[in-house]
Amino acid sequence: MEQLNTEPTKTTANAQKPFRMSVLVCAGTGCVSNNSFKVMEALQDEIKKHNLEKEIQIVGTGCNGFCAEGPLLVVQPDEIFYAQLKVKDIPLLVEEHFLKGRPVEKFMYTPPEGEVAIPKMSDIDFFAHQRLIALRNRGLIDPEKIDEYIGRDGYTAIAKALTEMSPAEIVQEIVDSGLRGRGGAGFPSGVKWQLCAKQDSDTKYIVCNADEGDPGAFMDRSIIESDPHSVIEGMLIGAFGMGASEGFIYIRNEYPLALERLHVAIEQAEKYGLLGENILGTNFSFKMNVVRGAGAFVCGEETALIASIEGKLGEPRPRPPYPVESGLWGKPTNINNVETWANVPIIIDRGAKWFASIGTETSKGTKVFSLVGKINNTGLLEVPMGITLRDIIYKIGGGIPNGKKFKAIQSGGPSGGCIPEDQLDLPVDYESLSEAGSMMGSGGMVVMDEDTCMVDVARYFLTFTRDESCGKCAPCREGTWQMHEILTKITEGNGTLNDLAVLEALAEVVKDTSLCGLGQTAPNPVITTLRYFRDEYLAHIEKKECQAHVCRELNTYIIHGDVCKTDGKGCGVCRRECPDKAITGEKGKAHVIDQQLCGKCGVCYDVCNFNAITIE
């Protein structure tokens, strides 16, 4: 980390000469795991070879959002977007575009159906419909350089708050903005801040919940990786507004890159006097701590998170008293999600009216979603509230790959529900998603196509909540386990109608009597799949059939003799691979599967490259 100099520099000798080009390489975890660091090294070497290092700046930014196309980079100022780069492509790219200024079409992004490459990033559908507020700095700044954050109006909000606004005004601004919790429940943040500000206690705490336990959700990770200072500045503003002097960022230990960038950001902020004693010369002080979560999903729940920070067993305790009244070590504690905090600085900067103008009547502002599953443009997107699910899937998501049909979209992680095709014109906001039986949740969206078995999906999510239940209260500890057993029975073809009735009754009771959010929302996958895909359950029970052929015990594998004989010439590959020795036949002749012996493992179906085998 080179020495940061803060004095305004004239063009002194060692001063940073202005660059003519910035190559913004995505260094989010997604792309890093796709070895984008090696791509950056290659870029550095090539630039040195053409001794362009003084003119062209290679910058590793946070997650750019378009994970499906990683490793990727954006060349500014021409705003050219290159995708799926390999190390071997770099020499050509550097010479052609960086040296000779001729963009290389071969490496550009071509949309799935379209043939023509789209050079400019803003023209690509994936980016066009998004509106970046929480992710305003993503892909534009190097997260490990505080100056670049300040360059894009960073810390002006806290400066404005400390000098021109009173704590009460700050809280009022958040109330007027209509900002609601981005963690999932959507509790109005302004109200929460007012409750905490009202408490008179000399010690109050501010907590940022970066536990993000939902599988398939990586919004908080990307925000911290691309723009840690936005979270820090948000917390500073909150602390000043509510009168807190110490803050905790509770972040998953499974996010090493985000953790490292957070520590770098905090260090730099402390060096600049933006954290610690009398910030920016005022008498406001704020100490920031980072606490690493030990991997328990339940610690995403407020009171369990508090117990975990206090060093106790991570298990929730009944509310009231709510954390704003008595949280960490009994002191008033305000907990908000990473995305909520990231929105705060810009609300203070641009004002509540501007923020309230975005989104729907009851859900203001934008929401960051991580779009995953059977979708072309897997990635991170931030869209204004009120956008329809259909737009997200088709306009931004680029539709379903391999021409498969859309079946359902699961929002809100394991505690969310599955929403079918006919509900896709639902505007995305807190109320409508919960009416549909799901919930906004932290923002994970899993798209499922026709090859997904909804019963198996419910079972998969129950496996998760069953293992992550803290085990304190009986309905959740035992209920999730029992629901999972019943669902397994159904997927194995032994389910009965009585099982279905017991499952439904149990799901309702677990939802109504569990102590904390985990238990109360764990049955959602079951309840929504039962509501929208009841026929699939009945098919599994009565007809012992799984249309999606996912539940193997219900599949029967059949070799079509003619295809096998003519196309496959009885190659016998399936016969050799079959673990149960259930396939008979000689070379050149049609092969047959003995249904009694067949263990339904599906190997033959996979290995036969003449698709002579089908599943009934």
Added chain:
Amino acid sequence: MISLKINGKPIQVESGTTILQAAKQLGFEIPTLCYHPQLEPYAACRVCTVEVKNEKGNKLMTSCNSIVEDGMEVQTDSDAVAQARKINLQLLMAQAPAAEIVSEMAANYGVGDTAFLSENAEEKCILCGLCVRACEQVAGTSAIGFANRGKDRVVTTPFDVQNEACITCGSCAFVCPTGAITMDDPFGREVIHDEMTLGPDKAITVPFMQAVPNAPAIDTEACIHFKTDACGLCAEVCEPEAIDYSQKDEIEEVEVGTILLATGFKTFDASRIAKYGYGKLPNVITSLEFEKLSNASGPTGGDILMQDGSVPKSVGIIHCVGSRDDNYNKYCSKVCCMYSLKIAHLMAEKTGAEVYNFYIDMRTPGKGYEEFYERLLEEGMHLIRGRAADVSDWAMNEDEEGKLVIRAEDTLVGAVRRIPVDMVVLAVGLEPQPDAEEIRRKFNISCSSDGWFLERHPKLAPVSTFTDGVFLAGSCQGPKDIPETVAQSGAAVAEALALIDRGYVELEPNTAFIYEEECSGCKTCIPLCPFSAISFVEDKNVSEINEALCKGCGTCVAACPSGAAQQHLFTDEQIFEEIKGVLSYV
């Protein structure tokens, strides 16, 4: 005050009261499993769920921890509540099939057996956390806690290793609703409140029903508050707030004219005779422990039970344990034969067991004692004349299997016999109190060779001692039974009252005195007097003896160089003459 309605009935309660407490005041029973009035509510079992209607609409809430709010309408038995309770109870039944309390509670909610799968039929623990909270909030040691998540959640000690912090106070076992925690101590440490030991079962008890004063006292050795400064439950529940932990034992100095020593006896420690197996073999008890068993207010409520709780079918009573024995006490303890016969009779009457008495000589010295002995013989009690050799659980044939075998030589038959019995009562003899030596020195009285206090004269002054004003009563002076003790106590009190009533004290006739004119004031005598009876008269420059203090030992007289000090009845002349006299005859 908060006003709300429960099942339609209005009620006003203090703010901060929980719904459960308010319901109880109205007499509505709400089932609970993980709730205990003395512990913080934990809301884990969810069985206390009730339906609450307030402005936000209907919601199911747990009543044990939810605080009442104004205008709340609570239903403790709506069908939503019943359904939730039924499913939750079935879940708990599936998790802990062996927990009777859960199946009973489920039964009166019309749940036969659980609709859910259960993995371990013996499981009793429903993870209610009462034990963990008791250990933390009552015992103040937090020796146990929860570990793991979800279905693998267990109550255990850190790293499943025996935790030194555990003070075996038994709070966890006491509070466990399903009996999942039992009180055995694999590490041989003293278990304060093991059910079957005959020690006190609580740290605050009335020692026994007839105790005087008949008021509970705290045993500071066993009380948790004195160990970890936590608990304090007794003070909490005592309405008259009569409990004051700061009280300490006080030493009071009382000026008295007479002292009556009645320090009693100790029973012979039966474990000193290894071969009788007391303390090692189960069901070998002493006669005093038998008394505790047969005592209606004892741990077994008067039933004679063996350690495993069953009734013995055959009992052996061994006489003269530690008495009439060269290795232990030579003397006969006088009372054992009669109380052994009483024990035999009680045993036969209460358990109908076959009773065998092993005696050397059946001593029935009192009024009606012999007749009692005759009666027992008619009742078919077995008597074996011979000191029991040993008691062992080593069986030589089947019917001795699992029994205690008493080996004794039957001198009347002239053969060694082996009697298998279920229980052995050792008629332990009487011994002076262990601190007799210390008491003796303090009161300046002497002891007989076997440690009993020595009376002034066996015939002429049996209840007084060499020190005037100190009298003896009861078995501290020698083994005796209750009638004799009562009689002797009467005598001792009479002697004491006589002394008190007289109003004056007879001085020793043989006190010392000083001839003033002879005394040269050399003060040799003054430091010699242990009773500081000699003082120095400054103006006359002579020593002077205070006759009331002088005990009359004459030590000062022997030391006086000038013969100024003399002793009544033992003057020098008298003694010289006496010496001449004794030497004058042949």
Added chain:
Amino acid sequence: MSEQFEPKIVAFFCNWCTYTAADLAGISRMKYAPNVRVVRLMCSGRVDPQFILAAFRDGADGVLIGGCHPGDCHYQEGNYKALRRFHLLKPVLEEMNIEDERFRLEWISASEGDKVQKVINEMVEQITKLGPLDLEPISTPETLDEMLEKEQEIAV
């Protein structure tokens, strides 16, 4: 001496322990030699060294003092004083070549009747062996003037 020599022993017994022990020996019909003539005193502390010398002078062949065991004394410390005087007196008696066995101090508690018997018999047997105590006749005590005259002769 025609028949066997019978020693005369004077015994000073303390009233509370040794005297009672002797009484107990009597009650228990224990046989011990009659040679002892007992002088009862309230405590062994009352025994004045002069009594011992007077006894030897008046023809005693042995002197026995009997007291309570240390710590048992009815008057708490009497026997300790006796012990001190006993040790101080021993060398004086040796000067007068009175054998050691002739003067003994024994602690005998009230219950040790057998010990009284043992000590007495043992002492009588020893002194019988030693034979009678023959002290040279001491000249009659000089008057004050005779002493003064002697002084002058030496001085000259």
Added chain:
Amino acid sequence: MPKLKIEDLQKIKQRVQQTTNLREGKSRAKITVHMGTCGIAAGARDIMDAVMEIIENNNVDDVIITTSGCAGLCSQEPMATVELPGQTPVKYIDLTKAKIAKIFDGHVMNGKIVADFVLGVGSEQTH
């Protein structure tokens, strides 16, 4: 490290303004130096360095320099196009260090096209 005051924030912003503008594409003018193979041979490289230096000296933070391929007129290399927002791009030909300096402060800084070095105005038709 001196603790920041509020005004320092503004100063730091100033300092990195160039990088931010570069990345946001906000600029007062855009100079494109044609770096085809012939262009480079004809000395486009020096022109590029010259322009970089001028920008540094004048502490101008909102002028963008980019390169592009050969403009087609090899004889007039090295060439550069100057484009002000909302105005038609202007191509300058046969550039030398001195000429580009004049163009910079004439056209870029003051918005006046330096007529005598101009080849033509407007840009080629692309498909």
